[in-house]
Amino acid sequence: MHDLVAVAERAIGESKAQLDTDQSRALAAQVTAEIVAEVSAEQSAKALEQGLLRR
Amino acid sequence: MSAPQRGGGRSGLRPQLRPFPDDDAPMPLRVRDGLAHMGRVDPAGLARLFTLSALEGELPAQLLDALHAALAHRTIAHARANVPWYRDHPEYSRWALPEGGPGRASELLAGLPVLDRTLVAAAPARFVAEDVALGALGHTSGSTGTPLPVRRSVEEAGFTSAYFARLSEPLARGGTRPISLNLPNSYHGTPLRLPAPGLSLSSGVTDDLLLAETARAVTARYDLPGYGTHVEYLSGLVNHVLLLTGHLLEQGADPGAVGLRGLSVAGGTAAPHWRRFLREAWGCPVTDRFTLTEIVGGASRCGRCDLFHLDPHVFGEVLEPGSQAPVAEGPGRLVLTAFHPFVQMQPMIRYDTGDLVLRRENGCGPALAFEFLGKHGNAVALEHRGRRRWLLFPAELNAVLAGLPDVRAVEWASNVRSVHDRTLGGLPYARALLDAQGRPPELRVEVELRYGPHFHPERAEEVAARIAAHLRGSPGSALAELEAEGAVRLRVACVPPGSLPEPALKL
Ligand SMILES: [Zn+2]
Numbered sequence: 001m002h003d004l005v006a007v008a009e010r011a012i013g014e015s016k017a018q019l020d021t022d023q024s025r026a027l028a029a030q031v032t033a034e035i036v037a038e039v040s041a042e043q044s045a046k047a048l049e050q051g052l053l054r055r
Numbered sequence: 056m057s058a059p060q061r062g063g064g065r066s067g068l069r070p071q072l073r074p075f076p077d078d079d080a081p082m083p084l085r086v087r088d089g090l091a092h093m094g095r096v097d098p099a100g101l102a103r104l105f106t107l108s109a110l111e112g113e114l115p116a117q118l119l120d121a122l123h124a125a126l127a128h129r130t131i132a133h134a135r136a137n138v139p140w141y142r143d144h145p146e147y148s149r150w151a152l153p154e155g156g157p158g159r160a161s162e163l164l165a166g167l168p169v170l171d172r173t174l175v176a177a178a179p180a181r182f183v184a185e186d187v188a189l190g191a192l193g194h195t196s197g198s199t200g201t202p203l204p205v206r207r208s209v210e211e212a213g214f215t216s217a218y219f220a221r222l223s224e225p226l227a228r229g230g231t232r233p234i235s236l237n238l239p240n241s242y243h244g245t246p247l248r249l250p251a252p253g254l255s256l257s258s259g260v261t262d263d264l265l266l267a268e269t270a271r272a273v274t275a276r277y278d279l280p281g282y283g284t285h286v287e288y289l290s291g292l293v294n295h296v297l298l299l300t301g302h303l304l305e306q307g308a309d310p311g312a313v314g315l316r317g318l319s320v321a322g323g324t325a326a327p328h329w330r331r332f333l334r335e336a337w338g339c340p341v342t343d344r345f346t347l348t349e350i351v352g353g354a355s356r357c358g359r360c361d362l363f364h365l366d367p368h369v370f371g372e373v374l375e376p377g378s379q380a381p382v383a384e385g386p387g388r389l390v391l392t393a394f395h396p397f398v399q400m401q402p403m404i405r406y407d408t409g410d411l412v413l414r415r416e417n418g419c420g421p422a423l424a425f426e427f428l429g430k431h432g433n434a435v436a437l438e439h440r441g442r443r444r445w446l447l448f449p450a451e452l453n454a455v456l457a458g459l460p461d462v463r464a465v466e467w468a469s470n471v472r473s474v475h476d477r478t479l480g481g482l483p484y485a486r487a488l489l490d491a492q493g494r495p496p497e498l499r500v501e502v503e504l505r506y507g508p509h510f511h512p513e514r515a516e517e518v519a520a521r522i523a524a525h526l527r528g529s530p531g532s533a534l535a536e537l538e539a540e541g542a543v544r545l546r547v548a549c550v551p552p553g554s555l556p557e558p559a560l561k562l
Contacts, residue, residue, distance in 0.1 A: 001090075001093065001096070001097040001100035001101075003089070004089045004100070004104065005103050005104060007082055007085055007089075008082060008107050008118055009107065010082075011114060012107050012112075012114055012115060
């Protein structure tokens, strides 16, 4: 996999391949919203369970 | 270069003898064939490749096609080796990557059967892979019938977790990780566990206590070493986010003062008026997400062209209803493929989502661009001179109704007493019927107002005229053209409160 990533990076160009560009940040932010949605559902189910036990 | 070969062995994904094509082959082909035939896929490496494919230019676009082709190979090889339904259908064993060149991206899966929810729901066990362990059980909403069980494996949860963790890494700027607040979707069973990029707070809006806690959490300042000082990302079901926003404004709080960097809504159709309201209230970009429980991932509305673009790791096609003919531009059914290793236990290859979309070739990035039109079954069409002509799309009707305060909306949060307008995020009371026996056939759209139209007749007429004008101008609809020919007649009727049944959960 490392070889393939290197091949793609070389072809597309090192400067464009910066991960931490605004574009990749925007992409990450979009994806993140969904990740957060999924992970928090799990947490909130847990919190609800604990809350019910306390009552 | 080596000819792509069928995966051998039970896993179907054993490394091949000559996994890499010649060094002088073009980069996309080298990546395609290398990725198609390698053993285990490293999630961080794949995340890096998809990030590169999202950059602008012809070469990244070719890389995206190559990644899709390689993952299609892995998905089909895995499914035909391990999943009874795919094993028993000869079309899958005949499928192979194009040799000697990349082939046309739009024809990658051509010829394979198109699955739909009814087919999968009739025998869900036949779609389950035998090589992975059950980790979570979810289900679809059942908005179009019986909910479809969705099984997710321990293995795919591990892979997607590592993949998305890598994608969200750039969000930890200068060592500070963001705080996010989520109003979770608890309507689809056990969710897939995925890592948050920073600290993920979770709350809700569906009772007074939860809503008060959410209002506090979103406006609070935090002093947590390594994290930001306030909530930077808010996400949740669109009706939940709207209710929270309305509540804050009713209380005299300014959502814009929170300093959100991003707001993301999912789980329903966010009408243009809703998105505008949220953007102005919070003063930040709003990401409208189109997602399905059956597929890990979906599409995001683009800040540049305002259409949905599919996530890079999902493969989408737009096909004619009733046939497998591809639609290059215009309305069609959205067919999605979830790739291995993102989806492993219940592979969905060419899965008809039941949704109609308007496909656009707008040159904005390589990913499929579309507007959501609503459930196929809720759209209205007319057979005219032997052709199907679309008259009305549910999402277009909803788009105009959501901008009209006269229209009655579902008071979906009726138990939340601390909010005074409990209709924010509720769908409008309306229905569309085609009387095909009429001469000419009549498309009757009934819209329920918050008041009796007899009491404000002039205003009711204005409302009806605005709705009619919007429907006649909807892209992809033949309504105006057929009306001009005298082949159909549109009638919009405003009706008093209590006239119509409660709208369905989804458009
Ligand atoms: Zn775009």
